[in-house]
Amino acid sequence: MEKHDNVFIKKQNKKWVLDIIKNNRPISRAEVSKITDMSPTSISRIVQELEQDGFIKESDLISNGVGRKATLLDVRPDANFSIGVELTEKHFKIGILNFLDEMTFSQTFPVEDVEDYMKTLNDGSRLIKRIINEQEIPMEKIVGIAIGVPGFIDYENGVVAHSTQLKWNNVPIVEIIESATSLKAIVDNDLKMKAMAEYTAGAAKSSKSSVLIGIGSGIGSAIIMNGEFYRGENNIAGEISHTVVDINGNLCRCGKFGCLATVLTESSILQQARKIKEVSSLKQLLDYYNSGETWAINIIDRVTTYIVTTITNILYIYNPEVLVLSGFILEDFPEIQALIKKKYKLYLTEPFKTHSRIVFAELKDHGIVKGAGIQAQKVLFRLQ
């Protein structure tokens, strides 16, 4: 075996031990040794290195297993930090996550003119630096910044390829943010960030695979398998907005008939409602629904049929352990949630009826920022 193999494996083992301590804290050296199948001597050496590096500490707790009493190991929450950012056409939401993926700070700032991407990103970078300063976090403890953006993202090159919402094309967002903040940065689709948050710390926690559907101003999905995104060749896998569910339906702006985008976005739903009344929001439509207006009831009935149809399609397509329903249409209206729960019993067949968990997103407005912070830790954190 070559020398660099040894160095590589040593570093890999060190990261492995750190992850085990982080995910099972507090934990004894003996337990770590058992999980890793590494010798107590190796574990002691690695633990000592991780203590010196400032990632872990002896906890106040004592193991209550058999044999010699031993203090348990824990991680230091302030070992490092990541910055998670959500960017929409209206706001920046900036959060700080500690080493335990706990959000220690979060604030929302309006965006003035999102189309001016240079100004927007420089403003954002200035806000990030100010927050780091105010929160008194040493720059060297920050692993980096991750930004969740709606649209098609060229993840590998750190470019927003196309965002309808931001009206951006080929914006090298990572380059701009890195140069303005002197921190490492990554960018990904906002729904992917949200999916990662729910997978790691929300409704899909402890699952092996999960798919998150988002239905709101747009519709999309994000797939996570064994902790990694399923991206496809162009990072577009899961962009179900232009998949067809009603081949004889209305023309979509993509040029096909009956895409999900023509029936399951807020604007497409309101377009129907406006044939009867001047309705300005889904909230208002639900008010008509609750006051018993038949046209509103019919619209919501049809919308929820489309939603459960989409749910079953997704189950056959990706067959995930957990399906997370998110986006304001799915999260903010108990009436819609109740109808969905009632209807999907009629649509689900075996083995999904028995084996698939269908849940609503838990992290609400913080999902994207939290997921971005988690993703920054995953991608940008490197042991020395």
Next chain:
Amino acid sequence: MEKHDNVFIKKQNKKWVLDIIKNNRPISRAEVSKITDMSPTSISRIVQELEQDGFIKESDLISNGVGRKATLLDVRPDANFSIGVELTEKHFKIGILNFLDEMTFSQTFPVEDVEDYMKTLNDGSRLIKRIINEQEIPMEKIVGIAIGVPGFIDYENGVVAHSTQLKWNNVPIVEIIESATSLKAIVDNDLKMKAMAEYTAGAAKSSKSSVLIGIGSGIGSAIIMNGEFYRGENNIAGEISHTVVDINGNLCRCGKFGCLATVLTESSILQQARKIKEVSSLKQLLDYYNSGETWAINIIDRVTTYIVTTITNILYIYNPEVLVLSGFILEDFPEIQALIKKKYKLYLTEPFKTHSRIVFAELKDHGIVKGAGIQAQKVLFRLQ
């Protein structure tokens, strides 16, 4: 580092070197050393072991690179063999593949009464043993048997969970075949086997990811990413038969409206045709189409619209590098192929227009058997 780590890594490296020689044959020791970044001494040791084990040999060729002349390494095609099997309600197709995944033998045998699974599988096992005997292949050189079966397969437990075509439920096919042949066996969905064949040696060769759609007596898809199947939690991912494309369409036997199964299987197409004429096969319908019968032209027009809609749906959902179109409806009728090629230009948007390759399956009737043999080599072959 522990001792068993070393043994594991050594075996892993040995397999790696063998794969490199197999995939780049003939190749010099120096090139192998360069690709693996392992020292010439390590490579020489591993090569010597692989020669002793009978997997590789010195070829007659001499490297024409710079430096000292060196004989090139090649694999022995007869180093080992795998048995690939296709089982349908009508026949067994049994093939033998050598170490280079070349099919050295294949033959089809009728199945008498497929519902009697015990008799069917014992007959099949007897045929396999007879062929091995006739072809004079030493049993110890056979890595195992892989069987492709239509239906839902419990891959991990080697069980055919449910097959509509074979009318089987919970048949422990692997246990039965292993006990009857004394060989190791695996079972998987037939479309997965076909996808593996096209990915390894057919229309999707040299791609990183590919999805194969099959449209014939049934409709389904199989996804391969980096050489592995994307199975989902219950090995059902890609079972698009009961995904909805026409929410206001006909009732499907699954209880939903407008599943692909209601519009894109031979029987559903013929059902339409029979409203006009007593048509017994798709071939006959195409005859009416070719003789200019308007009803036949309209049916085929609508069928191909459904097909290209399914193609674009799949591209958004899985975003593969290559999409392979297979199954007799897609493979056997040039008229349908021509219409598809014409229509999908109207349906494909960027980035698929530029980045996705859409191809027809190449391996025809041998796809399932070949893929099964390849899969047996992948899963069952172990270095000593």
